[in-house]
Amino acid sequence: MSEIDYGPLAGLNGSWKGDKGKDESPEPDGIEKNDYTETIHFTPAGDVDNAETQELTAIHYHLEVHRIPDGKAxxxxxxxxxxxxESQLVMHEFSIPRAVAVIAGGVYRGETDDDGNIVIEVSAELGHPDWQIIQSPFMQKNALTTHFSQRLTIGPSRLAYSQTTLVDIYGRKSFSHTDQNELKPL
Ligand code: HEM
Structure with a gap:
């Protein structure tokens, strides 16, 4: 039996925790800022063949974020x-319990930072031909996500990300909802 190759994603597997989270999210009268803790559990999901041609490997995850200091989820x-x-493609497929789902993609050709950590960038856009965002009728009308971009840095003992979600909400276009954190193996 051969080993499953998760490529640049292999280092994700396992559980991570971080308490340096910074969130900026939309409020009717401006910006809400939150510091947060986060736990992410990554589990190998094996390999998948699509239409007997595309060969993928996948890692499943679940993450939970709690606000500092009151612990609210x-x-x-x-x-x-x-x-x-084969295509050197990374895809990030996820959903959040606001009835919003995203399939973001990006090409990975061995990019690293100065410390040798793997750096992956993916993005998705409303109506993009390849990398899309799907949302419920309520969200389309009242809190429309139009763009998502994320930079993920994977090292042996540090996982970090920064991401920007653009949302049309409260009568404003393209509110920049940002999140970033640094996590360590649990
Ligand atoms: C660590 C990641 C994230 C954190 C901590 C976070 C946190 C928050 C918070 C605190 C709000 C304001 C909620 C309220 O005022 O009721 C919010 C709103 C929102 N978030 Fe996020 N979020 C994250 C990631 C995302 C992602 C990845 C998406 C979509 C791709 C997203 C989409 C939205 C939308 C559409 C809203 C507006 C809904 C509303 O405020 O009523 N968020 N988020």
Whole structure:
């Protein structure tokens, strides 16, 4: 039996925790700022063949975010990080319990930062031909996500991300809802 190759995503597997989270989210009269803790559990999901041609490997995850200092749960997310070795493509497929789902994609050609950590960038856009955002009728009308971009840094003992979600909400266009955190193995 051969080992499953998760490519640049292999280092994700396992559980991570971080308490340096910074969130900026929309409020009717401006911006809400939250510091947060986060736990992410990544589990290998094996390999997948699509239409007997595309070969993918996938890692499933579930993450939970709690606000500092009151411990309120402010975000929950589940999905897959997926690697297509032949096309050097990384896909981040996830959903959040606001009835919003995203399939973001990006090409990975061995990019690293100065410390040798893997750096992956993915994005999705409303109506994009390839990388899309799907949302409920209520969200389309009242809190429309138009763009999502994320930069993920994977090291042996540090996982970090920064992401921007653009939302049309409270009569404003393209509110920049940002989140970033640094996590360590649990
Ligand atoms: C660590 C990641 C995230 C955190 C901590 C977070 C947190 C928050 C918070 C605190 C609010 C304001 C809620 C309220 O005022 O009732 C919010 C709103 C929102 N978030 Fe996030 N969020 C995260 C990621 C995302 C992602 C990835 C998406 C979509 C791709 C998203 C989409 C939205 C939308 C559409 C709203 C507006 C809904 C509303 O405020 O009523 N969020 N988020």
């Amino acid at each position: 402010i975000h929950n997310q589940t999905g897959y990080w997926i690697w297509d070795a």
